[in-house]
Amino acid sequence: MSEKSIDSKRSDINSLKVSEKPSFIHAHDDLVEKVNENMPDEEILYDLAELYKVFGDSTRIKILYVLFESEMCVYDIARLLNMTQSAISHQLKVLKQSKLVRYRREGKTVFYSLADDHVRTIIDQGMEHISE
Amino acid sequence: MSEKSIDSKRSDINSLKVSEKPSFIHAHDDLVEKVNENMPDEEILYDLAELYKVFGDSTRIKILYVLFESEMCVYDIARLLNMTQSAISHQLKVLKQSKLVRYRREGKTVFYSLADDHVRTIIDQGMEHISE
DNA sequence: TAAATATATGAACAATAGTTCAAATGAAAG
DNA sequence: CTTTCATTTGAACTATTGTTCATATATTTA
Numbered sequence: 224m225s226e227k228s229i230d231s232k233r234s235d236i237n238s239l240k241v242s243e244k245p246s247f248i249h250a251h252d253d254l255v256e257k258v259n260e261n262m263p264d265e266e267i268l269y270d271l272a273e274l275y276k277v278f279g280d281s282t283r284i285k286i287l288y289v290l291f292e293s294e295m296c297v298y299d300i301a302r303l304l305n306m307t308q309s310a311i312s313h314q315l316k317v318l319k320q321s322k323l324v325r326y327r328r329e330g331k332t333v334f335y336s337l338a339d340d341h342v343r344t345i346i347d348q349g350m351e352h353i354s355e
Numbered sequence: 356m357s358e359k360s361i362d363s364k365r366s367d368i369n370s371l372k373v374s375e376k377p378s379f380i381h382a383h384d385d386l387v388e389k390v391n392e393n394m395p396d397e398e399i400l401y402d403l404a405e406l407y408k409v410f411g412d413s414t415r416i417k418i419l420y421v422l423f424e425s426e427m428c429v430y431d432i433a434r435l436l437n438m439t440q441s442a443i444s445h446q447l448k449v450l451k452q453s454k455l456v457r458y459r460r461e462g463k464t465v466f467y468s469l470a471d472d473h474v475r476t477i478i479d480q481g482m483e484h485i486s487e
Numbered sequence: 488t489a490a491a492t493a494t495a496t497g498a499a500c501a502a503t504a505g506t507t508c509a510a511a512t513g514a515a516a517g
Numbered sequence: 518c519t520t521t522c523a524t525t526t527g528a529a530c531t532a533t534t535g536t537t538c539a540t541a542t543a544t545t546t547a
Contacts (some may be wrong), residue, residue: 251428255435258424262435265413268420270485271478272413279408280535281401288400292390296383297494303387303394310536312495322484331493331544341484345477346403352473353402355454412505429524442506444525463514463523 277321278345282306283314286335287342290324294336409453410477414438415446418467419474422456426468 262268277283285304289295295303301311315335318324323342326335337343394400409415417436421427429447433440447467450456455474458467469475 251431254425254427255431258421258427259435261424262417262420267482267485268416269413271481272411272416274481274485275407275410275416276534277411279404279411281397281404282535284400284404284407285394288394289390292393293386295386295390298492299383299387303391307537308494309496309538313535316495322487328544331491333494339484339487341480345480345484348473348477348480349403349406350399352454352471352477353399353406355471408504414505430522439507440524441508441526444523445505448525460514463521465524 274321277317277323278349280314282310283318284346286311286314286318287323287337287346290335290337291343294327294334296332296334298332300335406453409449409455410481412446414442415450416478418443418446418450419455419469419478422467422469423475426459426466428464428466430464432467 278287282304286300289300289303297308297311297315300315301308304311315324315326318335319326322338324335325338326333328334410419414436418432421432421435427435429440429443432447433443436443447456447458450467451458454470456467457470458465460466
């Protein structure tokens with residue numbers, strides 16, 4: 224259980240009076256306080272982690288890579304990745320919820336495509352990192 | 356079980372002869388074939404997903420945000436995030452293994468800092484995405 | 488309306504992962 | 518070399534998650 228409390232806005236180290244902290248312990252109060260002030264809200268950091276979770280599965284990464292090149296229907300994505308249509312559909316749902324892909328219906332077929340260009344940038348940077 | 360087979364290099368849809376595919380099913384063979392040719396190797400896509408998994412936890416995101424501002428020792432990070440020192444140490448290990456942070460020892464204390472600038476770019480892009 | 492195709496969904500199962508707790512290292516100071 | 522502080526590590530527990538299987542929904546056509 225890692226994503227438990229998203230209600231408390233900030234860490235509360237600053238709410239401790241200096242006098243309550245054991246003085247013999249190595250600690251850099253001024254630095255901690257300064258950094259703490261510049262931290263984004265807990266909720267934003269949580270949402271950010273949720274976004275990266277979506278990228279953190281190789282099936283979804285493959286789907287995104289496929290959509291880099293062309294919009295594609297569910298059945299073709301499944302063939303291309305050699306996976307069941309159900310598995311792909313489940314993952315497309317996740318991608319849809321994160322607004323990373325969009326879709327259009329054409330008769331019985333649903334075509335998926337990339338939602339915006341952040342996806343490319345994020346993946347490009349990741350590629351650079353692992354290529355070092 | 357999602358990250359099972361990393362040995363097979365590419366999807367094998369193209370190894371099916373056209374005559375073996377049921378003809379009544381909606382499919383776009385030429386498109387699938389073309390996209391398949393441009394797909395990176397399975398292993399690379401797997402590593403990429405592994406990298407994003409590291410970003411996909413709010414504790415680790417917070418640690419990275421802290422290190423944006425300053426190098427910091429384990430104890431102070433734990434105080435700042437209001438978590439146990441052990442939990443932080445476990446997560447720092449993960450970040451270390453992905454080469455996202457580095458550390459230097461000074462006496463009993465270990466200071467952690469960001470490894471390179473890809474981290475900032477990736478997180479900045481993620482921030483942009485969720486801010487829309 | 489019934490049949491066929493394309494996609495979506497829900498429950499179940501197995502595997503993964505984050506935190507806690509206890510204990511082990513590592514380094515400096517007495 | 519024993520004690521103290523800082524960090525690391527391993528095992529256990531729980532929660533989360535990706536796939537499968539069966540079934541449901543949606544759209545077109547006979």
